[in-house]
Amino acid sequence: xxxxxxxxxxxxxxxxxxxxxxxxxxxxxxxxxxxxxxxxxxxxxxxxxxxxxxxxxxxxxxxxxxxxxxxxxxxxxxxxxxxxxxxxxxxxxxxxxxxxxxxxxxxxxxxxxxxxxxxxxxxxxxxxxxxxxxxxxxxxxxxxxxxxxxxxxxxxxxxxxxxxxxxxxxxxxxxxxxxxxxxxxxxxxxxxxxxxxxxxxxxxxxxxxxxxxxxxxxxxxxxxxxxxxxxxxxxxxxxxxxxxxxxxxxxxxxxxxxxxxxxxxxxxxxxxxxxxxxxxxxxxxxxxxxxxxxxx
DNA sequence: AATTCGCCCTGTCGGC
DNA sequence: TGCCGACAGGGCGAAT
Numbered sequence: 001x002x003x004x005x006x007x008x009x010x011x012x013x014x015x016x017x018x019x020x021x022x023x024x025x026x027x028x029x030x031x032x033x034x035x036x037x038x039x040x041x042x043x044x045x046x047x048x049x050x051x052x053x054x055x056x057x058x059x060x061x062x063x064x065x066x067x068x069x070x071x072x073x074x075x076x077x078x079x080x081x082x083x084x085x086x087x088x089x090x091x092x093x094x095x096x097x098x099x100x101x102x103x104x105x106x107x108x109x110x111x112x113x114x115x116x117x118x119x120x121x122x123x124x125x126x127x128x129x130x131x132x133x134x135x136x137x138x139x140x141x142x143x144x145x146x147x148x149x150x151x152x153x154x155x156x157x158x159x160x161x162x163x164x165x166x167x168x169x170x171x172x173x174x175x176x177x178x179x180x181x182x183x184x185x186x187x188x189x190x191x192x193x194x195x196x197x198x199x200x201x202x203x204x205x206x207x208x209x210x211x212x213x214x215x216x217x218x219x220x221x222x223x224x225x226x227x228x229x230x231x232x233x234x235x236x237x238x239x240x241x242x243x244x245x246x247x248x249x250x251x252x253x254x255x256x257x258x259x260x261x262x263x264x265x266x267x268x269x270x271x272x273x274x275x276x277x278x279x280x281x282x283x284x285x286x287x288x289x290x291x292x293x294x295x296x
Numbered sequence: 297a298a299t300t301c302g303c304c305c306t307g308t309c310g311g312c
Numbered sequence: 313t314g315c316c317g318a319c320a321g322g323g324c325g326a327a328t
Contacts, residue, residue, distance in 0.1 A: 001321065032304095055322080079321060080306080115306090134305050136322060152323085177298070188323080196321070245308085245320090285301075286321065 002077040003055060004160055004193030005236025006247050006255065010083050011052045014128070014250040017085045018047040021122040022064060029117035030135060036150065037141030039118055041071050054156050054192025057083070071141055074153070078136030080246040088125035133246075160193035161233055168226035169219065176214035183284040184214045185229070194229065196286050197242055197264045202228040204263045209295045211283045235260060263289040 002010070023042045028034065045061035045068060052058065055076060062070040075083060112119060118130040118139055130139065140150065147153055158167075168191070176184050184190055185199045194202075203210045205228035208221060217225070241247055241255030244265065248254060258265075262272055267280030267289045276293030 076322085078305095078323090133307065134320090136305065138323090155323095179299075183299085186322085287319085 001079050001195055001197065002081060002241075002247055003195035003198055003236070004052075004233055005198070005239075005257065006241040007052055007055050007057050007077065007193075008161065008237055009241040009255060010077075010250060011050050011057055014083060014085050015050040017087065017126065017250070018050070018059065018128065020046055020048075021124065021126055022046045023061070023120050024123040025119075025121040027112075027119040027121070029115075033117040033130075033132065033135060033137060033139050035138045035140050035152070036146075037071070037143075039073070039120070039139065039141055041141050042073060042120065044068055045071060053153065053159055054188055055195065056153065056156070056192075070144055072144065072147065074138075074140040074142060074150075075130065076138045076152075078132060078134065078138065080134040081130065081132040081137035082246060082248050083250060084129045084131070084248065084252060085250040086127040086129065155189055156192040157187075157189045158191060160191045160229065161237075163191060163230075165223065165226040165230065168229070169222050172214070172217075172222050172226070173219065176217075179214050180210065180284055181208055181212050181214050181217065181225070182210035182286065182288060185210075186284060186286070191229075193233070196288075197261070198229070198232045198236060199286075200264045200289055201262055202232040204228075204291060204295060205231060207295055209290055210288050211281070211290075263291060265289070 023045055026039045026043055028039055042061050044063065046064045047059055048062045049060045050058065057075045059073040061073060077083065112129065115133040116129055116131045120128040142150055172184065175190060181203060182199055185194050200210060202225065206225040208217065208225055236242060236257045239255060239257035239260055240249065242257040243254035244258055263278055266278050269278055271278055271291040271293055274291065274293040276291055278289050278291050280287065280289050282288060
């Protein structure tokens with residue numbers, strides 16, 4: 001489930017291939033994937049840069065000569081979204097799919113299939129593909145002035161990457177309410193980019209149970225939580241994202257942060273720090289793992 | 297007003 | 313072996 005580190009990894013790795021390339025042809029798949037605007041509007045435009053806000057990837061396009069109106073392609077990967085880039089001469093790998101035994105995948109770009117919902121074919125033959133079997137992902141095409149008016153983006157709080165710890169503490173204390181800690185961290189309006197994996201990991205590092213009521217945390221513990229969130233995200237990016245099943249880099253390769261996780265997906269296994277058996281439960285309607293020994 | 301619930305989706309996995 | 317229910321969960325609108 002692509003969260004901030006996964007999206008940032010995709011952004012960094014897909015941008016070099018996109019810069020300067022001009023969209024020649026657009027193929028769109030399932031209509032429900034497209035929420036606002038149409039990808040056809042990108043035809044003739046060149047990619048001039050990329051941004052990210054929380055889990056949203058924003059690709060900016062402008063006319064090479066400057067006569068057509070610019071557009072921003074907004075991509076949310078949802079649960080199973082994959083954004084891949086095929087260089088002009090690359091060969092499609094029809095074996096591109098998850099292997100039953102683990103996260104090793106053949107290198108290559110997936111062939112267009114029934115789950116491919118967007119293909120941007122560039123003039124030189126390169127292609128950007130969006131594939132999403134479960135279709136929780138969304139694609140929006142916005143004019144520059146449409147960004148502020150887009151409800152999805154407007155609802156987002158500040159991006160979690162590089163967010164000042166003092167601001168985190170201040171706003172957490174002010175906005176936490178009677179919710180559980182996990183509920184606050186997952187709230188994209190509070191902070192944009194944290195999902196289930198990095199939430200559980202940060203709570204473990206901070207020694208806070210995800211189910212604790214947010215309004216019971218003392219200020220020092222909130223400060224620890226802020227640090228833990230920053231640390232979890234930074235490590236996720238260093239490790240190029242977490243690949244359990246579907247997440248892939250634009251070239252089809254995998255992240256390796258899954259080897260560095262302390263609690264997520266480790267329910268029933270011993271805690272790496274104290275040996276206590278990790279407990280799996282449901283908090284804020286999400287599968288949650290924590291260590292009863294380390295998180296009190 | 298704040299918080300929780302139900303729904304959208306398909307592939308995978310465990311149990312029988 | 314094969315079928316089937318449970319599960320994964322981000323975000324949004326509805327319900328409480």
